[in-house]
Amino acid sequence: xxxxxxxxxxxxxxxxxxxxxxxxxxxxxxxxxxxxxxxxxxxxxxxxxxxxxxxxxxxxxxxxxxxxxxxxxxxxxxxxxxxxxxxxxxxxxxxxxxxxxxxxxxxxxxxxxxxxxxxxxxxxxxxxxxxxxxxxxxxxxxxxxxxxxxxxxxxxxxxxxxxxxxxxxxxxxxxxxxxxxxxxxxxxxxxxxxxxxxxxxxxxxxxxxxxxxxxxxxxxxxxxxxxxxxxxxxxxxxxxxxxxxxxxxxxxxxxxxxxxxxxxxxxxxxxxxxxxxxxxxxxxxxxxxxxxxxxxxxxxxxxxxxxxxxxxxxxxxxxxxxxxxxxxxxxxxxxxxxxxxxxxxxxxxxxxxxxxxxxxxxxxxxxxxxxxxxxxxxxxxxxxxxxxxxxxxxxxxxxxxxxxxxxxxxxxxxx
Amino acid sequence: xxxxxxxxxxxxxxxxxxxxxxxxxxxxxxxxxxxxxxxxxxxxxxxxxxxxxxxxxxxxxxxxxxxxxxxxxxxxxxxxxxxxxxxxxxxxxxxxxxxxxxxxxxxxxxxxxxxxxxxxxxxxxxxxxxxxxxxxxxxxxxxxxxxxxxxxxxxxxxxxxxxxxxxxxxxxxxxxxxxxxxxxxxxxxxxxxxxxxxxxxxxxxxxxxxxxxxxxxxxxxxxxxxxxxxxxxxxxxxxxxxxxxxxxxxxxxxxxxxxxxxxxxxxxxxxxxxxxxxxxxxxxxxxxxxxxxxxxxxxxxxxxxxxxxxxxxxxxxxxxxxxxxxxxxxxxxxxxxxxxxxxxxxxxxxxxxxxxxxxxxxxxxxxxxxxxxxxxxxxxxxxxxxxxxxxxxxxxxxxxxxxxxxxxxxxxxxx
Numbered sequence: 001x002x003x004x005x006x007x008x009x010x011x012x013x014x015x016x017x018x019x020x021x022x023x024x025x026x027x028x029x030x031x032x033x034x035x036x037x038x039x040x041x042x043x044x045x046x047x048x049x050x051x052x053x054x055x056x057x058x059x060x061x062x063x064x065x066x067x068x069x070x071x072x073x074x075x076x077x078x079x080x081x082x083x084x085x086x087x088x089x090x091x092x093x094x095x096x097x098x099x100x101x102x103x104x105x106x107x108x109x110x111x112x113x114x115x116x117x118x119x120x121x122x123x124x125x126x127x128x129x130x131x132x133x134x135x136x137x138x139x140x141x142x143x144x145x146x147x148x149x150x151x152x153x154x155x156x157x158x159x160x161x162x163x164x165x166x167x168x169x170x171x172x173x174x175x176x177x178x179x180x181x182x183x184x185x186x187x188x189x190x191x192x193x194x195x196x197x198x199x200x201x202x203x204x205x206x207x208x209x210x211x212x213x214x215x216x217x218x219x220x221x222x223x224x225x226x227x228x229x230x231x232x233x234x235x236x237x238x239x240x241x242x243x244x245x246x247x248x249x250x251x252x253x254x255x256x257x258x259x260x261x262x263x264x265x266x267x268x269x270x271x272x273x274x275x276x277x278x279x280x281x282x283x284x285x286x287x288x289x290x291x292x293x294x295x296x297x298x299x300x301x302x303x304x305x306x307x308x309x310x311x312x313x314x315x316x317x318x319x320x321x322x323x324x325x326x327x328x329x330x331x332x333x334x335x336x337x338x339x340x341x342x343x344x345x346x347x348x349x350x351x352x353x354x355x356x357x358x359x360x361x362x363x364x365x366x367x368x369x370x371x372x373x374x375x376x377x378x379x380x381x382x383x384x385x386x387x388x389x390x391x392x393x394x395x396x397x398x399x400x401x402x403x404x405x406x407x408x409x410x411x412x413x414x415x
Numbered sequence: 416x417x418x419x420x421x422x423x424x425x426x427x428x429x430x431x432x433x434x435x436x437x438x439x440x441x442x443x444x445x446x447x448x449x450x451x452x453x454x455x456x457x458x459x460x461x462x463x464x465x466x467x468x469x470x471x472x473x474x475x476x477x478x479x480x481x482x483x484x485x486x487x488x489x490x491x492x493x494x495x496x497x498x499x500x501x502x503x504x505x506x507x508x509x510x511x512x513x514x515x516x517x518x519x520x521x522x523x524x525x526x527x528x529x530x531x532x533x534x535x536x537x538x539x540x541x542x543x544x545x546x547x548x549x550x551x552x553x554x555x556x557x558x559x560x561x562x563x564x565x566x567x568x569x570x571x572x573x574x575x576x577x578x579x580x581x582x583x584x585x586x587x588x589x590x591x592x593x594x595x596x597x598x599x600x601x602x603x604x605x606x607x608x609x610x611x612x613x614x615x616x617x618x619x620x621x622x623x624x625x626x627x628x629x630x631x632x633x634x635x636x637x638x639x640x641x642x643x644x645x646x647x648x649x650x651x652x653x654x655x656x657x658x659x660x661x662x663x664x665x666x667x668x669x670x671x672x673x674x675x676x677x678x679x680x681x682x683x684x685x686x687x688x689x690x691x692x693x694x695x696x697x698x699x700x701x702x703x704x705x706x707x708x709x710x711x712x713x714x715x716x717x718x719x720x721x722x723x724x725x726x727x728x729x730x731x732x733x734x735x736x737x738x739x740x741x742x743x744x745x746x747x748x749x750x751x752x753x754x755x756x757x758x759x760x761x762x763x764x765x766x767x768x769x770x771x772x773x774x775x776x777x778x779x780x781x782x783x784x785x786x787x788x789x790x791x792x793x794x795x796x797x798x799x800x801x802x803x804x805x806x807x808x809x810x811x812x813x814x815x816x817x818x819x820x821x822x823x824x825x826x827x828x829x830x
Contacts (some may be wrong), residue, residue, distance in 0.1 A: 003589055109810045193665050200650025221695060223782060232802055233684035233707045234776030235630060238675045240800075246671040252664035269648035270660050271695045273688060280636060280686045280705035290695035292648045361649030376497025386654075 003113035006110040008059035009071060012270070015399045018104045022049070032390030033050040036067070036136035038174035040335050045088055048105065049128050056111065058126065063148045063184035066130040066176045072110055074414065076124035078317025080413050082189035084109070085127035087143060087365055090207065091135040095197075095392020101380070101399065102195045103128045109407040113415070121412035122190060132365050134163045136170075144368035149185035153178055191340065191370035193409060194380045195402050197394050199362050209401045210409075211358035211379030213343045216367040217265075218312075218333035222291045223266030224251070224312070227322040230277060230285025242321050245275055245284035251323070255291060255310050262307070263300050265359055268293045291325075296333045296359045334367040337374035344376055347408045362387075378405060417559045422487060423526040430814045435517045436504075437464070437512035447805030450505040451551035453481070453582075453589035460503055463516070464543050464668035471526065473541070478599035480561045481545040481591045487525055489538035489829065497829050499524070499821070500542035502558060502780055507552040510807025516795070516814065518543045520610045523821040528830070535829035537605060546781050551576045551585075559783035564600035568593055595740055606755065606826060607784035610793045610817050612809050614777050616800025626794030627759045627775035630711035631782040632680075633748035635720065636705035637706045639666070639727070645692060645700025659734050660690055660699040661823040666738070669726050670706060677722070678715050680774055683708045707739075711748045711774045732793045749782040752789035761824045768816050777802075793820060 025048060026034045026041025035041045053070035055059045060070050068088075071081075076394075086102025106126040113120065119306050128148075134140030137159045145151035156178075168178045203211050228242035230316035252270050273289040290310075295301050309325060316323040327394075348355040359381060364391040366377035380402040383393040426708035440463060441449045441456025450456045461483050468475045468485035475485050483503075486496075494590040501517025528535065544562075549555030552574045560566035569584040571593075584592045613619075620627050639744040643657035669687050688704040706723075711715050724740060731738040763770040773794060775781075781792035795817040 141636075155617040156748060198650065199647055200652075201655055202644075202652065205655065209687035221601075231616075231687055231800060232614055232777060234634070234682065234709050234778070235613065235617075235802070236682070236776070237615075237617065237679070238671075238682055238799060240620065242614055243671070243684070245688065246667060249671070249685075252661060253668055256658070256661040256664070264652070267649065267651070267653055269696070269698055270664075271648055271659070271690075273690050273691045273695050274685075274693075275659065275688050278687045278689075281707050282686050283684055283686070284686055292696050294649050330700070332560070360650070362647060363649070385646060385651060 003355065007095050007114045009057060012056055013108045013111055015104055015108055015403050016396050019096055019101055019399070020200060022100045022104065026090065028093045028390065030093070030390040032093040033090045033096055034092055035088065037089045037131040037142065038090070038170040039136070046128060051227070053107070053126065053316040062176070062311060063146070063173065065148060065175060065182060067143045067183055070107065070126040072114060072120065072124045072269065074120045076121045079122040080188050080212060081123045082190050082193065082410065083125050083127050084193040084410060085129060085195055086194050087132035087395065089133050089135070089390050091133050093390060093392060094388050097174050097197045097392055098387065099132060101197055103395070105195045105403045105406050109410050112407045113411055116327065117411070117415055122414040124410060124414050129365055137167050139167070140195050141365060143369045144186050144365040146184040147186050148368055148372040148399070149183070150328055152183060152367065153181050189373045190375040191376070191413065192366065193376045193406065194364060194366045195380065195406050196364055196381040197387070197392065198382045199385070199387035200382065202358060202382055203356060203379060203381035204385060206356055208354045208356040209381065210348055210353050210355040210405055211337055212348065212355055213360045213366070213377035213379060214340060214341055214359050215336065216334045216360040216364060216377070217294040217296050218298055218301055219292065219294045219329060219331045220301055220327060221329035223326045223328060224289050224291060225324045226251070226287045227285070228285055228319070231283040233281040233283055235246040236283060241283055242319060243283050244287040244321070247315060247319055247321060248273070248289060250315060251312065255308060258307055259293070259304065261341045262304055263295060266293070266295045266300060266304060267361060269364060281380070292312045294361055298333055331363070333368035336370060336377055337367065338374035340374055344378060344409060349404060351404060351408060353405055376409070378402065397403040419632060420531045422508050424472060428526055430818050431633055431811050432522055434511055434515055434814070437519065437546035439513045441505065442563065443508045443805065445586045445669070447508040447629040448505045448511055450503065451507070451544060452504045452546040452557065454551070457504060457696070458589050461543060464503070466523070468541065468803055475550045477591070478561070479591060479596045480586065480599055481589060482558045482599060483543040485522065485541040486528060487539045488536065489535045491536045493511055494595040495638060496538045496540050496603050497605050497608065497825065498540050499608040499825060500544060501609050501611055502544040504546045504548050504550070504557040506523060506548050506803050508805060509589035509803050510805060512807055513614065513802060514611070516612055516809070517610045517827055520571070520818045520821050523818050524825050527822045529825055532826070532830055537829040539825060539829050542565055542779055550803060552582050552777035555778065556780060556783045557782040562653070563603050563783055563787040564598070565783065567598060570598050580683060592788040604788045606664055606752070606789040606791070606828065607780060608791045609781045610795065610821050612780055612802070612807065613797045614800070614802035615628040615797065616775060618771060618794060619798055619800060621771055623769045623771040624796065624813055625763055625768050627763065628754055628773050628775045628781070630751065630787065630796060631779060631792070632709040632711045632748045633713055633716055634707065634709045635742060636744035638741045638743060639704050639706060640739045641702045643700055644698070646698040646799065648696040648698055653696060654665060656696050657734060658696055659702040659736070662730060662734055662736060663702040663704060665730060667704070668729065670765050673722055674708070674719065677719055678710060681710045681719060682714060682776060691773040709776050713748055724733055726794040735806070746778070749785035751781065751785060751792055753793035755789055758827060759793060762827065763820060764824060766819060768820055791824070793817065
């Protein structure tokens, strides 16, 4: 028989220390972390976190894919569960705050609430989601996707990492045997509350402590192929050229200018470009480039795509060249719950924390929960907007503001 | 004792068959040739060509670097030598006409002259230059450069191919021992006459049979580095970006437009581009690209560079970014001999061959001889301008026109 302490008897938790403590699992050169899904550092971090939750008197359990829950049971029978937390996995050589901060903030908020008010009316569960980034396997949101039922084991059958290890094999090695899989889908979730670092520069630039997220953007990604004619750079006069590089430059300039012009929240990025033959003295016969566009309104995305496509067609015709646009990603925008958003605004105002309404340009577990249950997403600032890098940093006061905000927010929801 | 035939007793040479015959040395997949300097196919081709010259009664010899000469001695004592020919080496998987056609045309022209008129007054030497392309070693015009004295053995001391074989070692293996090197520099050259395929589309587009080259362009090449800030494609609003890709697109568009606007003979090419980190969902922090510009007037090149540099500076300042421009090639324009050019025009008119005055946008051995002795360069058409490819093609009639033109031209110079 396990003798459990009463919740949060043992010690007072400190947010910055705990972020640093979790960063010790999978520490990378240069002060970042490598904690890819189901890797040894990941397993160690989840188990250390479970022990911490256990030691603090929470009821802990893993579901079949390795999401970790720490439960503080509410006094109201049959109450649904308020889920709060974020993800434990990192990108390769990622920052120490991304994901982890949200788990720690939730644990500390629950500690403070319990110490001050005792057991809540509604059950609160702190969750350490097993995976969000998609850094090891070509699948994202494996943790939240299983809880919300958009994924089950069948979605993982053919998924492999770059070493050829299947997701199922990796699960098994991490102690989550697919043969004993039971759907992690939950039907008892009241709401999901996530705190996360912004991973952008808006709060830092505006010197605000808190971001209240209204939407998570939709994303469309394309590969554009421009086919011209490879030719001798010296012997082909300018009017005779079908120069894929020069035409691509026109397209990229148009992409950038139109995005700026159309809507202040629209972002369009050409991040990757490959030219053929890619030789200084040969006119490029072909260029492939990617286009990543994001906005929180599907109609803006569609309108922008239409304008771009039309310009591409005109440019192709004008230059006697072929320009094709292939879409390989289409994630819809997700709206955070308006009532929770209103409540978060109320709490921030009450607490006197300088806040800003924000749209999240990055993906988060909150976007998976957002179409499943009322969901709120709160940001703390990222210094210089740096993310997915060992240089990721949020100062202690901002970390503390986030915890304070979350504590009061959960109080209003659960007590 | 070697019994030599009288010149050109044995057979009648045919231009197209002889091009095909030489293409059999180093034949590549798809019908092209691999005949890199000092490689086995190169050695075999030079020796087969020497035998052909020997069989036709020419006095043949190699110089110390492997340039092959076939001499038809003139009747005038102490006459200087008219040198005519082109290069035997090819790029990797190159076309069968490039270089070779000029050697064959010279050999056939000399045959026809001898058969019709007997020995010339001035000595004519057909030359198969050992190297022009710079495809195996990072040095170009090794053959003509040695004859004209711009190169000697010391220029080759540190030059290696991609397998780490030094140029000197490759020479030795090909039968030209550097230890017995004697300067191939000639002081007896009257003039150099080269016939070559255009490697461009101008003659083909204009349906002309012959190009009379007035200048070979100067070339400047640069690497341009654009340094911005790598950032998250979703969380960085457009006004906060320092997007190296988007700024590069502006530069390339400007480069293209300005070149078109400034001078019809100016060409500017961005052939190679590398972005960092080159990932779809990350704003490019750095882009490197090359710029190749060519014109036959140095002042136009300089003026264009000045305009470009000024736009780069303005763009860098406007975007708070760094743009640097590093030059790594500066070849001066070369003017072909005006008297020879006038003579070639006269001959073409006389012969009724449709010709066009041209500027060569590609480099040729004629540009090395052009600053050393009176030089003429004649082009025959390249179908669709295709060059450095197995698809390179010149039709039989155009090959024949070039031989006819060269024959008459040499007659006027040597008889």
